[in-house]
Amino acid sequence: MDTTDARYEVVDPQATGANAIARAFENQVAYCRDNGAEITASVCQALLELLPGERGGTVMLRLRKWAGPPLADALPLRVAGGLHALHLKGNAPELAPIYAGQRISGATDVVADVLERHEAELLPWLDGPPQTNEAGRSSNYAAAMLWLADEGLPLRFALNELGSSAGINLMMGRYFYDLGGTTLGPAGTRMLLKPEWLGNPPPPHDIDIVAARGCDIAPVDLTDPEQALRLRAYIWPEFTERFARMDAAIAAANTIPPEISRQPADAFVDEVLAEPAVSGVTRLIAHSVVWQYVPEVQRKAITERIEIAGAEATATQPLAWVSLEANRDTHRHELTVRYWPGGEKWRKLAVAHPHGAWIEWLGG
Incomplete structure (x- = not known):
């Protein structure tokens, strides 16, 4: 071969x-x-x-x-x-x-x-698409939140993730990050994420994830050994550090399981954005290596719904959209962000390894 x-x-x-x-x-x-x-x-x-x-x-x-x-x-x-x-x-x-x-x-x-x-x-x-939930990708979410905080958005974030799989990224508030020397998260946690960092570090801020929930059409229960094995099977065997992170995520889920609803992404976004915004909290819609699996009709509906909600966002009740997805033309994964009010266009913050091994920071 x-x-x-x-x-x-x-x-x-x-x-x-x-x-x-x-x-x-x-x-x-x-x-x-x-x-x-x-x-x-x-x-x-x-x-x-x-x-x-x-x-x-x-x-x-x-x-x-x-x-x-x-x-x-x-x-x-x-x-x-x-x-x-x-x-x-x-x-x-x-x-x-x-x-x-x-x-x-x-x-x-x-x-x-x-x-x-x-x-x-x-x-x-x-019979179904692969589940490739990976804690390393949450480093990109963390870096994007720091950048959004530097743009003046509230430091308190409500994370709403599309295609959460087993909810590993939803537990990111329990992980410790070292992002090019900028650190955040609780010390002493079992999950330490330190991707190879290229470029300037993201801006330091004392952000707080006050809520986290997600959706998936086929959620994975990490507390079920058989389902956990299925998720491990999708890990490329070369990347032994990913197995260690998966073990840490399984331990975290067995302590406090993440909140995941079984529903399509467009229905979840409708539900999230129909709820009253909370003053002083940045509502965040996020997804990583998921968009390609979402049917086009749903992608269009999600985009329209977010843009409508964005037009109604205020400085004290902002809305942000964070995406870590493959650029099919360059064959690389890009971390991009939109936010409302004031920054409606997509901004590319980084190019990143699909499983969190490295991040090339472009966000300044």
């Missing part, structure tokens, strides 16, 4: 058909390889090599006949998560050399054998 030839191409994320399926897998190979996830890249490369043939049983048959948009559906990560779960459980020992980063002869056939023998376990992984 050689991943060096894979090339990332910007394509319509809603494209369907055989070519779109192959492109989704090749893009995933290139994306993982270029982000230091060579093991996951090699697994996706094996799946890419199996697409033209007949091996892989019902799992590969379903991939080949995928009716929806494979890129928007994150199809490669669905099956990759299932394979990683088999490995984590110890149910497919033949995968161990691959997940140890070893190059083995006939690796594509090994993956095909596993797909064929474990299809009953693997098929359900294709």
Whole structure:
């Protein structure tokens, strides 16, 4: 399995058909390889090599006949998560050399054998989008809040997150951050987040997260061991520090679970913005690596609803929108912010690693 030839191409994320399926897998190979996830890249490369043939049983048959948009559906990560779960459980020992980063002869056939023998376990992984909740992304939320405070918005924030998954980012008020030397959060906490920082540090402010809640169409309960294992399976195995952060998040959730409602993002935004604003509190709508999974009709509705609410915001009852999402043209994740009143246009604050390893600060 050689991943060096894979090339990332910007394509319509809603494209369907055989070519779109192959492109989704090749893009995933290139994306993982270029982000230091060579093991996951090699697994996706094996799946890419199996697409033209007949091996892989019902799992590969379903991939080949995928009716929806494979890129928007994150199809490669669905099956990759299932394979990683088999490995984590110890149910497919033949995968161990691959997940140890070893190059083995006939690796594509090994993956095909596993797909064929474990299809009953693997098929359900294709039924829904991957859950990639990651505490490291909350460093971007924290930096954006500091920047918003420096713009004159109230230091007290009510966090409302779209696509919260297991609610790991919702617990960010319990984490300690070192953002290029600017620190915030409670000392002595188990969760310490210190991304590699490029550029000037964000402005120091004594911010406070007074409320935090989120939504997800399929919330993950970290207090349930089976659901926690599912979330761990979506972690790229190369990034061992992410497993440590996940363990810390599970411990935090077992102390005080995050508040997550099971509902689509547009309904959640409607509900949040229909409530009376609180004086002296910055209402914050936030999302990270989620927007691509939200249907376009919902994205339009959310944007319109936020802009309407923004037009009614005041200096003592402001509204802010923080986004950490992939720029499909540059193949990089960008931290962007809008706020009302006074700063309605998008402002790019940073370019960031998708899992929080580093942040290149542009916000001044």
